[in-house]
Each structure stands twice: as structure tokens, then as C-alpha cells.
Amino acid sequence: MAHHQLGELDEKILKLIIGNARMPFLEVARECNVSGAAIHQRIQKLTNLGVIKGSEFIVDNTKVGYETCAYMGLYLKTPGQFPSVTEALKQIPEVVECHYTTGQYDLFIKIYAKNNQHLLNIIHNKLQPLGLARTETLISFKEAFKRQIPIEIDYED
Amino acid sequence: MAHHQLGELDEKILKLIIGNARMPFLEVARECNVSGAAIHQRIQKLTNLGVIKGSEFIVDNTKVGYETCAYMGLYLKTPGQFPSVTEALKQIPEVVECHYTTGQYDLFIKIYAKNNQHLLNIIHNKLQPLGLARTETLISFKEAFKRQIPIEIDYED
């Protein structure tokens, strides 16, 4: 498996920092009973391995003017459209996630818009010109909760 | 609107830090041509206002053993189930997002599982006992991209 390089210390570090990217590494070190340099080097390693892909501040979308959150399922006309449509979606900043999916849809995306009218504008002016076969829209009117993946590493060695 | 307290400096700060929670505030200060203390106070203010809700490290799900990512639409039997089902979903760590939605479904959730079998186990053992009317599952077999909401504040005052 892809995560065979990770040990208990890595797991403990990830659990501590995954939900708080501003936690000082020295504090992590104290929690783990190792030196600060050890944490520094482990996090470096986790970053080099691609386990850690970056960090983010979590911003309340409604407080920066995005009242509408929607998911959309997209049907392509032909599978050949995958690369061009994905590239075009990347050019639309309001599209914040894009997945290739099995079953129902070909692509599944998440969009933030200022309001419902803005969402309609995005659909009409930016999505429809892409030449999709069909789309389906699902509007989230409240995010009940959102959190991180649970870190529970199996040591299969 | 909810974001009327935010000014140009707040916008600039948010744009700089939203995609890198480890950026030193002094570096933000230099980019913005203000003192470090000013950035410190602004970020404090943004946190107090709830604009900033926290920070996270972005971890590659496949590298910590979660190969399967799925979205599920849930139909309730009665609207009265909303609170209890939401609460029950919160007890399932693999459910990382939960939205109240209009139209098609009542609830819409995002799940990470170790593999497809594990996803089936979660559905059978944890979701079906909740007494839902029906569910629909959508499996993402590749996340083409994922990014942050664009920060573009209107100054309507």
C-alpha cells in the first residue's frame, strides 16, 4: 500500500496538526516527547512524500459573500471531452472541486456563487458553452458539518 | 450583507493566507506594506468575526489509506428525522461533510472509506440502521482538482 512508510510518530503528528495548521511544531514536539527538530524533519518528509499537500485557512463562505453552494453532475457528449472540459472548468474560479465519477454522471463539481442568480449566470454563461450533454444541480442550503478525514494508519509490515 | 466589515487590507490578507496557513504573518506584512502587528490584529479580528474558522493541513487521502471517496444522497422518511440523522452521521468519522439540500435529496454527504468494501460496510452497518427511506451513491474515482473559494470582496458602502 501507499502508506507503508508511515509510523506511529507520523500518525500522531498528523492527528495533531491536520485540524490546526498553525500549531507550533515545538508544541507538537512536546506532545510527542521528541525534539522539535524531529518534528521538523518528519513534517518535511511527509511533505516530500506527498502525504501533506499544503495547508489552508478555513474561511466562512457566507462571510466573504458566497451565499450559494451547489453540486452539479455533468454528462459529456463523448468521453473525448474529458480533458478539454476539465481544463475549461479550471478556468472558472467558482468551481472549487471537480471529480471524475462512476455511474450517474461523468463529472461531478462543487460550485460557490454569490447567490442563486449568480449561480444561474455561471451555468448559462460558463457551463452551457462547454457543450455538455446535460447537467443536474443540487443546492446545499446549509452545511451541517465539515471535517477532516480520520487518521488511522494500519501497520501492515 | 454579512461581509460589510471587511476592507481592502482584509481582502489582501485573506488572499495571501487562504492557500497557505503556514505563511509567516511578517511575510504577509511585508507584502501588504504594513507592520506585523497590524496583520496580527487583523487576523485576530477576522477570527473573532468568524470569517476565519480555523486552519488545516491538506492530506492526500490515498496516502493515509483512504482509496475510496463517495458522495451520497439520502432521503428521509419524515422531516422530523433531520436532527437525529444529522447527529448520527456526526458519529461516523468517515462521513466528512453533511449538507441539507433542496430538491432531489434531503441530505447530501461526503464519505471517505479505505476501499469499496469498506464503503459497503459503512453503508450496511452504519447508514442503513438509521432508517432512511432511500440512498443514492456516487463514487469519485479521481479528484481532478480542488481549491479554495475565490476571495473578491465588494465594497458596497
Added chain:
DNA sequence: TGTGAAAAGACTGAAAG
């Protein structure tokens, strides 16, 4: 709100067990 200064604390890399 913003600033500068000062103390405390954190980061980072080198060298060594």
C-alpha cells in the same frame, strides 16, 4: 487602526551519536 520595540518563543540547518 496602525506603529515600533522588546521579550519570549519558534524555525531551520549543521553536526554528531
Added chain:
DNA sequence: CTTTCAGTCTTTTCACA
């Protein structure tokens, strides 16, 4: 893989504009 150490940079607070 871990530690200690040293130099440098950051965070945080506070008095003041």
C-alpha cells in the same frame, strides 16, 4: 532516525500616535 546547538526569524504584547 534522533538529538543538541546556534543563528535567525516570528509571534505577541504594550505603550503611544
